[in-house]
Amino acid sequence: xxxxxxxxxxxxxxxxxxxxxxxxxxxxxxxxxxxxxxxxxxxxxxxxxxxxxxxxxxxxxxxxxxxxxxxxxxxxxxxxxxxxxxxxxxxxxxxxxxxxxxxxxxxxxxxxxxxxxxxxxxxxxxxxxxxxxxxxxxxxxxxxxxxxxxxxxxxxxxxxxxxxxxxxxxxxxxxxxxxxxxxxxxxxxxxxxxxxxxxxxxxxxxxxxxxxxxxxxxxxxxxxxxxxxxxxxxxxxxxxxxxxxxxxxxxxxxxxxxxxxxxxxxxxxxxxxxxxxxxxxxxxxxxxxxxxxxxxxxxxxxxxxxxxxxxxxxxxxxxxxxxxxxxxxxxxxxxxxxxxxxxxxxxxxxxxxxxxxxxxxxxxxxxxxxxxxxxxxxxxxxxxxxxxxxxxxxxxxxxxxxxxxxxxxxxxxxxxxxxxxxxxxxxxxxxxxxxxxxxxxxxxxx
Amino acid sequence: xxxxxxxxxxxxxxxxxxxxxxxxxxxxxxxxxxxxxxxxxxxxxxxxxxxxxxxxxxxxxxxxxxxxxxxxxxxxxxxxxxxxxxxxxxxxxxxxxxxxxxxxxxxxxxxxxxxxxxxxxxxxxxxxxxxxxxxxxxxxxxxxxxxxxxxxxxxxxxxxxxxxxxxxxxxxxxxxxxxxxxxxxxxxxxxxxxxxxxxxxxxxxxxxxxxxxxxxxxxxxxxxxxxxxxxxxxxxxxxxxxxxxxxxxxxxxxxxxxxxxxxxxxxxxxxxxxxxxxxxxxxxxxxxxxxxxxxxxxxxxxxxxxxxxxxxxxxxxxxxxxxxxxxxxxxxx
Ligand SMILES: Cc1cc2nc3c(=O)[nH]c(=O)nc-3n(C[C@H](O)[C@H](O)[C@H](O)COP(=O)(O)O)c2cc1C
Ligand code: SF4
Ligand code: SF4
Ligand code: FES
Numbered sequence: 001x002x003x004x005x006x007x008x009x010x011x012x013x014x015x016x017x018x019x020x021x022x023x024x025x026x027x028x029x030x031x032x033x034x035x036x037x038x039x040x041x042x043x044x045x046x047x048x049x050x051x052x053x054x055x056x057x058x059x060x061x062x063x064x065x066x067x068x069x070x071x072x073x074x075x076x077x078x079x080x081x082x083x084x085x086x087x088x089x090x091x092x093x094x095x096x097x098x099x100x101x102x103x104x105x106x107x108x109x110x111x112x113x114x115x116x117x118x119x120x121x122x123x124x125x126x127x128x129x130x131x132x133x134x135x136x137x138x139x140x141x142x143x144x145x146x147x148x149x150x151x152x153x154x155x156x157x158x159x160x161x162x163x164x165x166x167x168x169x170x171x172x173x174x175x176x177x178x179x180x181x182x183x184x185x186x187x188x189x190x191x192x193x194x195x196x197x198x199x200x201x202x203x204x205x206x207x208x209x210x211x212x213x214x215x216x217x218x219x220x221x222x223x224x225x226x227x228x229x230x231x232x233x234x235x236x237x238x239x240x241x242x243x244x245x246x247x248x249x250x251x252x253x254x255x256x257x258x259x260x261x262x263x264x265x266x267x268x269x270x271x272x273x274x275x276x277x278x279x280x281x282x283x284x285x286x287x288x289x290x291x292x293x294x295x296x297x298x299x300x301x302x303x304x305x306x307x308x309x310x311x312x313x314x315x316x317x318x319x320x321x322x323x324x325x326x327x328x329x330x331x332x333x334x335x336x337x338x339x340x341x342x343x344x345x346x347x348x349x350x351x352x353x354x355x356x357x358x359x360x361x362x363x364x365x366x367x368x369x370x371x372x373x374x375x376x377x378x379x380x381x382x383x384x385x386x387x388x389x390x391x392x393x394x395x396x397x398x399x400x401x402x403x404x405x406x407x408x409x410x411x412x413x414x415x416x417x418x419x420x421x422x423x424x425x426x427x428x429x430x431x432x433x434x435x436x437x438x439x440x441x442x443x444x445x446x
Numbered sequence: 447x448x449x450x451x452x453x454x455x456x457x458x459x460x461x462x463x464x465x466x467x468x469x470x471x472x473x474x475x476x477x478x479x480x481x482x483x484x485x486x487x488x489x490x491x492x493x494x495x496x497x498x499x500x501x502x503x504x505x506x507x508x509x510x511x512x513x514x515x516x517x518x519x520x521x522x523x524x525x526x527x528x529x530x531x532x533x534x535x536x537x538x539x540x541x542x543x544x545x546x547x548x549x550x551x552x553x554x555x556x557x558x559x560x561x562x563x564x565x566x567x568x569x570x571x572x573x574x575x576x577x578x579x580x581x582x583x584x585x586x587x588x589x590x591x592x593x594x595x596x597x598x599x600x601x602x603x604x605x606x607x608x609x610x611x612x613x614x615x616x617x618x619x620x621x622x623x624x625x626x627x628x629x630x631x632x633x634x635x636x637x638x639x640x641x642x643x644x645x646x647x648x649x650x651x652x653x654x655x656x657x658x659x660x661x662x663x664x665x666x667x668x669x670x671x672x673x674x675x676x677x678x679x680x681x682x683x684x685x686x687x688x689x690x691x692x693x694x695x696x697x698x699x700x701x702x703x704x705x706x707x708x709x710x711x712x713x714x715x716x717x718x719x720x721x722x723x724x725x726x727x728x729x730x731x732x733x734x735x736x737x738x739x740x741x742x743x744x745x746x747x748x749x750x751x752x753x754x755x756x757x758x759x760x761x762x763x764x765x766x767x768x769x770x771x772x773x774x775x776x777x778x779x
Contacts, residue, residue: 168628185625190492190520356606356625356632357493359481363547366630370583387580394543397514398495 002256003230005218005238006211010098016133018140021101027146029109029220034154037220042113046216048224050236055081055172055209056287056327057402058311061216067196068114069204077205078116079181080107080213082123082130083165083172086287087349088329091240092210094252096123097130099214100137104160106213108146109220111158114206118159122177125164134162169353173401174207176355187355188401209327211240232258235310239328246280246334248272258308261285262299265332278334282417285314286326288346289406291413292339293323323413336438339421343414344372350407361404364395368411375425378433385422389415448525452476453533465518465529466497470708477708478531479541479570481548481655482607483519485710490612491519494605496544496570500537503528515540538574545575548605551586551630552656559603561657563670566709567605586630593623594641596662596721597651604634604658610650617714618646634658645684648720652703652711663721664692664700673699675737678729684716690735691726698724704735 014020021027033042047062068076080103084092096103103121111119123131138160141147149157163181165171171180175189178200199205215237219227228236235257244250247265249272255264264270265280274280283298284290298307307313311325333342351365368391374380392408399405415422421439425432432439449458452469453476459468467485469477478499483491491497498515506526515537518529531537548567556562588601606625611634614621622640625632636642642650651659673692680687692700701720703711723729759766 170628190517351629354629356627356629357608359494359496359544359547359605362606362630362632363550367547367550367581367583374583394540394547398498398540398543400492 002254002259003238004254005227005230006095006099006102006214006240007252007254016098016100016137018101018137018144021099022144025221026101027105027108029217030105030112030146031152033109033112033220034152034156039113039115042109042220045219045224046113049215049219049227050224050231050234051212051215051219051227052235052311053209054211054215054239054327056086056289058325061208061212064196064208065110065114065206067194068206069197070115071204075118075203076114076116077200077203078107078111078114078119079177079200079205079207080119080121080210081172081174081177081207082121082127082210083169083177084124084210084327085167085169085172085353086289086327086329087346088244088284088331089242089287089327090244091242091252091328093124093127093130094242095210095214095240096127097133100133101141102214102217103134103210104137104141104146106216107160108141108151108158110206110208110213110216111160112156113216116206117157118161120181120200121160121162122171122181123162123164124171125167128164131162131164138162168355169349170355170401170403173403176401177207178205185355187357188403190400230256232308232310233312235312235325239309239325241309241328241330243271243330243332245330245332246275246278246337247332248275255309257310261307261309264309264330271330271332274332274334276334278336280332281335281337282333282339284323284329284331284333284410285309286324287329288331288349288410290324290326291322291409292343292417293413294417297417298323336436338376338432338436338438339414339418340372340376340425340432340439343411344369344376346410347372347407350403350410354403354407355401358398358400358404360395361399361407364391364404365407367391368407372411375422376433378425378429380422380426380429382423382426384426385415385419388412388422448523448527450523450525450527450529452529453531459523461522461525463523465499465501465516465521465523465527466491468523469518469529469531473707476532478518479566479574480519480708481566481570481605482609484609484612484653485708486714487609487612487653488616490609492517494544494548494607496541496548498537498540498544500530500534501527502530541574542576545571546579546581549575549579550581551602552605553585553602555603559600559657560660560665560670561603561654564709565657566655588633591635591639592641593636593639594643596648596717597642598660598662598665599634600658600660601633601635602658603656605656606632606634607655609653609655610634610659613650613653614642614647617649618644620644643717645717646714648717649703649711649714652705655709661700661720663724667699668694675735677704677732677735679732680719680723680729682716682719685719686713686715687719688713689715689719689729691729691731696726698726 009015009024043065051061052058147160165180168186170176171186173188176186180186195205230237238254238256241253253270266273280295282292282294284292314325315322347369351369354361354365356362371384392412395404396408424439447458448461457468478497481494481496497518499518501512503509505524593599611624623636626635651661673694675690678691690702691698703715
């Protein structure tokens with residue numbers, strides 16, 4: 001089993017309390033950073049680590065930090081994105097509820113690096129129980145001198161707040177999150193200006209995912225170079241994958257980036273294969289917004305080797321064969337899965353969650369959902385299939401925020417890889433419309 | 447100053463100017479269409495995506511093309527930028543798509559809509575859209591909301607450009623309306639039924655690019671192209687008092703703020719001027735207004751010579767008597 005950097009102690013009794021967490025080496029990174037390093041040195045370590053954002057886009061964290069504007073006399077903020085609403089992604093919630101102090105430790109060290117004196121954890125409102133856990137942990141951190149004024153006598157002050165959101169997927173998009181945190185409707189902002197220049201309350205702000213911030217802890221403890229030794233190429237370190245769908249052992253796995261997909265799905269160490277002895281049909285590797293891949297493509301490259309779970313390997317080949325690692329929401333679908341129904345289900349989600357600001361997303365997501373609904377329920381026409389692709393294209397790249405793409409890609413990719421199944425829904429409408437009906441043929445590869 | 451090339455035309459504009467406004471300094475058909483952007487409203491723009499253009503070179507310093515189309519209304523020019531609008535097929539295709547999207551949930555009830563003849567969406571669709579639709583699904587409908595005696599809300603026609611929200615925020619105090627719900631279930635409305643009657647709230651009617659917000663005191667009285675816009679002013683303690691009176695015969699059917707060639711209000715007017723001063727005697731007439739944007743209105747060539755006393759004095763006596771009995775307009779002082 002690979003090394004675990006974040007979840008090593010996750011099952012230790014009482015690890016959610018300050019005392020036990022501290023006993024297991026907790027808050028060492030804060031001591032090290034505040035007492036022996038300058039903020040820039042902390043940023044440098046994170047750069048060296050090669051850590052890429054774990055929230056979905058995979059942007060290098062150290063580089064993002066170094067873009068932060070530092071005008072004299074204007075406060076800066078670190079905001080932790082704990083919204084986590086992508087269907088299929090449920091790792092942050094787990095991390096926070098089991099290891100609240102890991103996130104808080106990461107927040108302190110990261111805030112120090114960024115020169116932020118007030119930081120926020122924006123958490124999905126439905127996760128009330130996690131909010132309570134975090135609040136308790138934060139008060140413990142205050143009581144032990146790790147938050148508040150003059151932390152560990154270093155002269156550095158930090159206040160940390162948890163803020164529950166109203167529970168809208170769009171509030172996970174970083175600029176919508178900032179709007180929501182400011183008390184407004186969670187509508188994404190046009191960029192530029194980027195948050196690094198004008199973020200929360202128009203101040204320079206870094207928005208990072210829970211897991212990205214947690215990863216700063218081992219990076220500072222062991223050094224960026226050590227961290228970068230794990231993984232493959234530009235995909236360094238470990239990553240949490242939330243595996244769900246038709247797997248024998250769905251769950252949350254911390255893996256070293258670069259484990260072959262096949263091993264992840266089939267080995268007993270991880271997901272233990274497909275349930276009920278069935279065949280795998282397709283995989284969505286990084287949360288519902290990334291393009292779906294049929295089994296054959298996810299398991300084998302053109303050269304025939306196993307595909308690795310890295311940012312690069314999943315996205316190479318562009319969007320013809322490629323997909324993305326995204327947030328690590330790994331959804332496996334067995335041979336009995338109806339791709340049309342599944343696509344409709346995803347589409348329904350994005351339709352429901354579009355904020356409605358820009359015309360292509362507001363109108364297009366609804367349009368796609370309705371066409372998919374018709375196809376699934378036996379009222380579709382052949383032209384509908386191209387119509388779907390065309391509407392997806394009309395949305396992609398033309399919207400304010402990436403929700404447009406998140407809505408368009410799953411539809412476009414499903415048609416690209418499973419067109420014959422969509423056609424079968426037209427030619428065998430009655431049959432296909434039966435609940436639980438599955439296309440009997442094989443998917444045609446692109 | 448920044449030099450940019452827009453559809454092959456070289457334009458020099460002050461730094462910080464948006465691509466849209468740079469194009470507007472040239473004017474004419476190269477100007478990208480705008481459904482949500484509105485110069486007098488801070489923060490507007492970027493939503494409808496009607497104005498997307500292709501930037502084929504970012505700047506002299508960084509001549510790389512921008513990967514996605516950019517909203518010209520909120521993207522600032524950079525020295526050396528090269529922009530394609532009417533000459534770029536991708537841009538034109540996307541625009542067609544935007545029209546199609548906007549018309550999904552906007553009924554084509556132009557025959558009974560009070561905005562007909564001065565509707566930005568009508569113009570946008572005419573210039574950039576196609577005449578057929580691929581949309582066969584059910585379209586959205588709404589329960590009627592009564593927002594008071596002055597303004598009629600037809601939510602079905604709203605294209606969620608947010609202009610009225612910014613107007614209410616920035617021009618009329620005490621905003622009671624905004625966007626409720628999200629996605630294509632989003633709607634303009636008042637949270638818990640409310641009346642919109644704050645002073646200056648009438649300006650939401652003028653900024654609405656479609657017929658979603660119309661003037662209850664003028665509804666169904668006339669098609670706009672049968673009326674004559676006349677510049678007029680009055681001494682108003684609240685606003686500039688500079689307005690347009692829309693005449694049918696001798697009656698003032700409607701009063702609006704004056705707009706520029708892009709349909710943008712030049713000076714906000716108060717509700718008293720807009721809704722309560724419907725007599726010619728309330729106003730000092732300046733003369734017929736020049737309307738060059740909405741083709742349907744200007745097609746009628748209604749512009750009359752400006753009447754002034756010295757001209758009238760030279761007319762034959764019978765004509766003078768007739769004018770006195772039946773003054774077409776209140777004469778300028
Ligand atoms: C519609 C939408 C929803 C998103 N939801 C989340 C989320 O729930 N959590 C998250 O960390 N990032 C989410 N993101 C990505 C964030 O915008 C942002 O990229 C991320 O928080 C940056 O953190 P990182 O650099 O540490 O990955 C979402 C993006 C979009 C477009
Ligand atoms: S793409 Fe969708 S979610 Fe994003 S701003 Fe536009 S309407 Fe809102
Ligand atoms: S009511 Fe009119 S101005 Fe207001 S958002 Fe809708 S279309 Fe825009
Ligand atoms: S006018 Fe630019 S996006 Fe609406």
